[in-house]
Amino acid sequence: MFEVIPQLSKRFKLGVISDTWPSLDRVYKNVGLRNYFSAFVMSSKVGVVKPHEQMFRTAISELDIDPAEAVFIDDNLKNIEGAKDIGMNAIWMLRGEEANTDKDHVCINSLKELLTIFSNG
Numbered sequence: 001m002f003e004v005i006p007q008l009s010k011r012f013k014l015g016v017i018s019d020t021w022p023s024l025d026r027v028y029k030n031v032g033l034r035n036y037f038s039a040f041v042m043s044s045k046v047g048v049v050k051p052h053e054q055m056f057r058t059a060i061s062e063l064d065i066d067p068a069e070a071v072f073i074d075d076n077l078k079n080i081e082g083a084k085d086i087g088m089n090a091i092w093m094l095r096g097e098e099a100n101t102d103k104d105h106v107c108i109n110s111l112k113e114l115l116t117i118f119s120n121g
Contacts, residue, residue, distance in 0.1 A: 004111040005036050008118070015039030015059045017072070019049045039063045050074070051082020060088075073114075080105060091117075 008014060014037045018024055021044045028034035039062035043049040046058055060067055067087035074080055075093040083090045091114075092105045108114065 001111055002031075002033070004114060005033055007115060009036040011118070013038045013063045013065065015041065015063055017041045017050060017055050017059050019043040050076070050079040051085075053082065053086050056083050056086050056088060060086075073108075073111075077105075 005014065016024075016028070016037050016039070018041070020042050022042060024042060025034065025040055028037070028040075034040070039059045041055055041059045041062065043055065046054055048054050050056075056067070056070075056072065060070060063070070068089070070083075070088040071091060072080070072083035072088045073091045073093055074083070075095050077092060080090040080092050090105065092107045093111075094107050094109050106117075108117070
């Protein structure tokens with residue numbers, strides 16, 4: 001994450017959409033990552049949790065982009081589907097024993113794979 005996020009932030013607007021408490025903002029600041037994100041959407045402030053469309057629409061609004069310009073990355077298929085339902089592109093972050101054989105979704109096993117995916121973008 002500490003290698004990938006700074007590289008991606010040079011080319012793209014980044015955002016966090018998280019089911020969490022406001023303290024996550026401080027955690028990102030303390031580890032030196034917060035300044036790489038233009039949007040920081042937390043369920044505790046929005047009042048709903050993913051995959052509620054308001055979570056995604058809040059991030060889209062803060063980033064000032066159209067849903068079709070956004071790529072949402074998550075390890076929960078229900079959240080991936082929620083993002084796709086409003087027109088966002090989505091990448092499923094697979095964890096543990098899950099195999100990268102899903103034919104209906106773009107899947108990755110690590111954030112480093114994003115550098116390859118977006119190398120021609």
